[in-house]
Amino acid sequence: MSTRIAPTDTARGPRRGWLYLLPVLLFAGIGVFLALGLGRDPQTLPSVLIDKPAPSFALPPLPGRDERGFSSADLGGRPMLVNVFASWCVPCRIEHPMLEQLAREGVPIHAINYKDAPEDALAFLRTLGDPFERVGADREGRTTIDWGVYGVPETFVIDARGRIRYRHVGPLQPRDLERTIRPLLAEIAR
Amino acid sequence: MSRGRLPAVLLALALASGATRxxxxxxxxxxxxxxxxxxxxxxxxxxxxxxxNQSIDDSDAALARDLRRIVRERLLAGDSDAAIERYLVERYGDFVLLRPPVKPATWLLWVGPFLVLLAGAGLVFAFLRRRPAAAVEPAELDPTEKKVLEALLAEERRNRPA
Incomplete structure (x- = not known):
């Protein structure tokens, strides 16, 4: 009558062995989940405008640079970039050489100048160089909100049909040009 | 401070902090x-x-101020609350809503806590159902055990003071 002394232990042992693996599996599962999360930047939000036509807008020029300004009619026809910048934005200064580099390679770049004093924006372009074809001044920031921008700088890749194909948040860095911007421009040029 | 005044003071503090936030x-x-x-x-x-992690009502950021202005302009133009939310979602995605909408992509988010609760309830139920089975009725004593018990009880009776 040994069952009376330990009525359940012997019956449970082998059948419930998998239970001891459960914490290990849970740990591994959570570990994989968190490891994937480490590679993501929580500050970078996906754009809802991807693969959609760019919003329609018409921005006045920076007085003293040109008389054309920048509007949705300038988008499309060929792959291009649209950069949102401001003279007061420090990361914009950091990424500016990247834009100059792309412009030298023949990539058309237009710009939205966000909430800036025109004279400051002009001084910025005079000092650092002007890689832009069209520049529109968005002093109220309304057009920029239509583009879903929540900080400067941001850079959009527009395809020949005027659709937004990619949104880059923050300053462009050399590896962004190599890994994303140039391959995407080449892909949509085909 | 008397006990009666405490709730009033707390309410005043709550209102004051709400107004400054x-x-x-x-x-x-x-x-x-x-x-x-x-x-x-x-x-x-x-x-x-x-x-x-702040609402536009709470935030001092320039963009939050712009969005507050847009909300008020749209209200003056006669837009419904839902239309204003749609206007912003079209630009910034569902992320702009602090309360995520219920749709297939967010079902797990909404239902998840209840699934965990259900799983926990299931575990507790299974555990409780097993308990009575563990506390089985003791089996009848066999003759040897009965004899030992009798002897022990007899000894106990002898040792007990009368």
């Missing part, structure tokens, strides 16, 4: 109190994209 400045406010109330209610449901 909102970032909406007086000049932004709409003249119509009903519209302004709707604007404030909407602002509390909309995320400031810059600070990300």
């Amino acid at each position: 909102a970032a909406t400045s007086p000049e932004e406010m709409l003249a119509d109190p009903a519209l302004e109330a709707r604007a404030r209610a909407l602002g509390k449901e909309l995320r400031c994209l810059v600070c990300q």
